[in-house]
Amino acid sequence: MASEPPPPDTAELPSPSNSTQTSGSPSTAFAITMLLRPEYLSVVLTALGIIWLGAHGSLRRPPSAAPVKTKAGKRQPKEEKFAEGLVASDAIMFPVLAAGVLISLYYLIEWLQDPDLLNKIVRGYISIMAIASVGRLAGDLLHILTSFVFPSTWVDRGGTLYHIDADRHAQFVVDQVTGEERIVEEKDTPLPGRLSIFSRSGPSRGLLWGIRHLLTEEWTVKFAMHGLMFVKFNVRLNDLVGYLLSIPVAIAYHLTGRNALSNVLSTAMCYASFMLLSPTSFGIGTMVLWGLFVYDIVMVFYTPYMITVATKLDAPIKLVFESSGGVSMLGLGDIVVPGMLMGLALRFDLYQFYKKQIKLEPVDLTTELTTELASEHFTEKKQVLLHTQQRRVKAPFVDPRGQWGSRFWSTKFGSLSPVKEASSAIAATAFPKPYFYASVTGYFLGMMATLAMLVVFKHGQPALLYLVPGVTGALWLTALARGEIKDMLGYTEDGSLDTEDVVVEVDAEGNVVESKKEQVEEDIGKKPGEDVAEEAKPIKEQTAAPVQDEGDYDVFLFSITAPRMSLHPEG
Structure with a gap:
C-alpha cells in the first residue's frame, strides 16, 4: 500500500447543483454565506481533524531522543518505521503514477458506459483492504479513550501531581526538593480525581486494577507453520478490539455503499497513509507537493479526467458531504499529500524539543x-x-500513546498545558509545535481559498493549487522567521541523524x-x-523460534497470550 501512489485527487469540490447564481460574480454577503454552508464546513473541519489525528499518530522517536526506557523484566518495545520514505525521484514518479491511475479509471468508465460494475469491484476491493486501516484507527482511538479513564498522572485542585503506579497498585507523589517518592495510602485506586468514587470498595478497586492491566499491557500473538514460518508480535487489547470492529464496518459499506460509511473508510485510509508514508526531508516533501501541484492543475483545468472520475466512481477515495443545499467532495489526495509534509513538521517540532534537552x-x-x-x-x-x-x-523518549488522558488530568482548569511537574505528558503531547501550527494555518487558508474560488467560478477547483503554496509557504516562512532554515534543511528521517x-x-x-x-x-x-x-544500545528483535522438547514440535500454531492479571499487589 505504501509503494502505491496516493489516491487520485478526485475531489475538486464541485459546486452545488442548485446554485441560483448563473452569471457575474457573487456579492460578498452571498460568498460568505456559501462558505459557511454545512457541507463546506464539514469538508474543512473533517480534513483538519484527519490531518491532526494522522500527524500525531505518526509520531516516532526522533533522532534527538534516546530509546524508551523499560522497567526491569520487561521487553524492549519494537520501534515503528515508515514502510516507504519518499526520495527525490518520487517528485517525478508520483505525478506520473497518479496520472496513469486516473486516466486508466477514466477510460475504463467510458468503456463500460455504466460504472455500476466497476463501482462494485472497487468497493469490494477497498472494503477488504480498508479493514487494516479501520482497525488501526479504531485501536488508536480506543487507546486515547482508555487513557482518559486510566491516566498515569493527574493533578488535584491544590496543584499536587499524583503518579499512578500499576505495578504497586498505588498512587504516589514526588518531593520536588529531594526527588523521593511517597505513596499516598488513602489513594489506592487506578482512577484519577472524581472518577475515584467508582472504586471505593476493595473488590471494585482490585477489579479496576485488573482491567487497567489488561487494557494497557501488551498481548502476545504467535503464528507458526512447521518448516515455513514463525511470527511473533505484541499487540494490546484495544488493537484487537479495533480490528474486530473494522470487519462489520467494511461489510456494511460493501452491502450498502452509504456515504457515511464511505467517509469512515476514507478517513481510516488517510490515517493509515500517515503511518506508512512520509518524505524523508522537507526538501523532498516540498518537491513532491509541487510536482502534484502541477498534476492537479493539468488534470482539473485541461482534461476531463478528474471531474469525471470524481463524480462517477462511487468508492471511498473521497469525502462526500451532503446537505439540503448540495453536495461537497474532497479527494483523499488533497488530505494525504499536504498532510504528509504537515506530519513531518510535527515530528520536526518533536525533534527540536528533544534536541534542546540534550x-x-x-x-x-x-x-x-x-x-x-x-x-x-x-x-x-x-x-x-x-x-x-x-x-x-539524550533524554529518553516518551511514547505519546496513552499520554493524552494524562495531559487532560494534569492540566489545571483554565490552562491549556499540564503543570510543569507532569514532564511525561508535556514531552509526549504538549511540546511546542510552531511548525505544525503554521502548516495547519496554511492548510486552512488554502482550503478557504479553494472554497472561495469555487463560489466565484462555479467550477470544480484543484485544491492542491491553493493547499500546496499555503502549506509549504507557511513552513518555510516560519523557518525563515525563526532563523532555523539550516536546521530545517538538515533534518532528515533517513536514519543518518539517529x-x-x-x-x-x-x-x-x-x-x-x-x-x-x-x-x-x-x-x-x-x-x-x-x-x-x-x-x-540498539533495539534487537527476538526472532528465534521457541525452545521445545526434543522430538516434539508444532505443526501449526496460533495463540493469543494475555498478560497475567493480578487483583492484588502481592498477587
Missing part, C-alpha cells in the same frame, strides 16, 4: 602523544588528559565545535564487551 556530560579522555627527536633517535610517549571532551546524553551518544569538542564557552565519530565505549576507554549507555 545534555553535555564531561568525560575524562586520555590520548597518547608521540614526540620524535631526530638528533637523539628516540621516541617519547605521554598520556595527556583532555578536559575539553564531553558526551552528548546516532549513538558521541563525544564532542567544546570551546571555552561550552559550545560544540567538533563531533567525534567513535563510539562512546571506545572514547572513554571501556574494554570490549562492556555495557554502554542504555540510550546507545
